Amino acid sequence: MIPEQPDPPAAVAPATNSPPTDSPTPAAIRAELDASYALPAGQLAFYREHGYVHLRQVFSPELLAWYGAEISRQVRRLNTEHRPLAERDTYGRAFLQVMNLWRQSPRVEEFVRGRRLARLAAELCGAAGVRLYHDQALYKEAGGGITPWHADQYYWPLDSDRTLTAWIPLQATPLEMGPLAFAPGSQRMTQGRDLEIGDESEARLERWLEDYAFEERAFALGDVSFHSGWTYHRAGENRSGRPREVMTIIYMDRDIRLTAPKNRHQQADHAAWLPGVQVGAVAASPLNPELFPAGENG
Numbered sequence: 001m002i003p004e005q006p007d008p009p010a011a012v013a014p015a016t017n018s019p020p021t022d023s024p025t026p027a028a029i030r031a032e033l034d035a036s037y038a039l040p041a042g043q044l045a046f047y048r049e050h051g052y053v054h055l056r057q058v059f060s061p062e063l064l065a066w067y068g069a070e071i072s073r074q075v076r077r078l079n080t081e082h083r084p085l086a087e088r089d090t091y092g093r094a095f096l097q098v099m100n101l102w103r104q105s106p107r108v109e110e111f112v113r114g115r116r117l118a119r120l121a122a123e124l125c126g127a128a129g130v131r132l133y134h135d136q137a138l139y140k141e142a143g144g145g146i147t148p149w150h151a152d153q154y155y156w157p158l159d160s161d162r163t164l165t166a167w168i169p170l171q172a173t174p175l176e177m178g179p180l181a182f183a184p185g186s187q188r189m190t191q192g193r194d195l196e197i198g199d200e201s202e203a204r205l206e207r208w209l210e211d212y213a214f215e216e217r218a219f220a221l222g223d224v225s226f227h228s229g230w231t232y233h234r235a236g237e238n239r240s241g242r243p244r245e246v247m248t249i250i251y252m253d254r255d256i257r258l259t260a261p262k263n264r265h266q267q268a269d270h271a272a273w274l275p276g277v278q279v280g281a282v283a284a285s286p287l288n289p290e291l292f293p294a295g296e297n298g
C-alpha cells in the first residue's frame with residue numbers, strides 16, 4: 001500500500017508496564033517465534049483455492065504482548081497523523097500506517113525475522129524461500145472508518161503473484177473492531193486491478209464482488225491470516241471504542257524480480273522498499289533479507 005508515514009494520536013493505547021525494550025526476549029518466546037506451525041489439514045489447499053487462509057492459535061498471548069508492546073511504542077513514536085478523523089479522507093480514516101518498523105527497533109526486527117510466519121509464507125505461496133517486502137503496522141483508531149476493498153499487488157512492481165501478507169492482530173478482534181475480510185477466490189479476478197484503495201475501489205469492487213461469498217470473521221487472540229497479493233480484501237469500521245492494533249509482514253518469493261513500475265505508487269514502492277534494484281533483477285536489496293530459509297541478510 002501507499003508508503004506514507006503518518007504520527008501517533010491519543011487514540012493509540014497508552015504504554016503498558018512492559019519491560020524495557022533492551023531486555024532480552026525470554027527463551028520460550030524466542031523459541032516459539034521460530035518453531036514450525038503445522039498447517040492444519042486442508043489449509044494449504046484452501047489458500048491455493050481461495051487466496052487467503054485464517055489460522056488459529058499461531059502465537060501465544062505472551063509472545064503477542066512481548067512484541068506488541070514494542071510495536072505500539074514505535075507506532076506512537078513514528079506516527080505523523082494527528083488530524084481529527086473528521087478531517088481525513090476515507091483512506092486516512094482507515095488506519096494509522098507506520099512502515100518498516102523492523103528498521104527502527106531491534107525487538108521488532110526480531111519479530112519480523114521470525115521463522116514461524118516466514119516458513120508458512122513459503123509453504124503457502126509455493127516458493128523455495130521468501131524475502132521481506134516490507135512490514136507495516138495498521139492501527140485502526142477507535143471510531144476509525146472502513147478499509148476500502150482493494151488488492152495489494154496494484155502497489156507492487158513485482159513479476160509474479162508469489163506474494164502474501166501476514167495480518168497479525170495484537171488483540172482479539174471481534175467484528176465491531178473491523179477485522180480483515182476477504183473475497184474468496186478473488187485472486188483470479190482481473191477486473192479492478194488498476195484501482196488504488198479509496199472510495200472508488202470500495203464502490204466498484206463492492207459491485208463486482210457481489211457474487212463472491214464474502215464473510216467477516218472475528219479473530220481470536222493468536223489468530224493470523226495470510227492473503228495473496230491479488231486477493232481482494234476490506235475491513236469494517238472500528239466501533240469498539242478501543243484501537244484495533246495490527247502488525248503485518250509482507251513476504252515475496254525469494255526469486256521474484258522487479259518489473260517496470262506501472263503507476264506512481266509502484267514507482268514510490270520501488271524507491272522505498274527495493275532501493276537500487278534494477279528492473280529485471282531479483283528484488284533483493286539490503287531491505288529485503290531472506291527470512292526463510294535464513295539466507296542473504298537473513
Ligand SMILES: O=C(O)CCC(=O)C(=O)O
Nearest residue numbers: 138147152165235246248
Ligand atoms: O488492516 C486493515 O484494515 C487493512 C489491511 C490490509 O489491507 C493489508 O494488510 O493488506
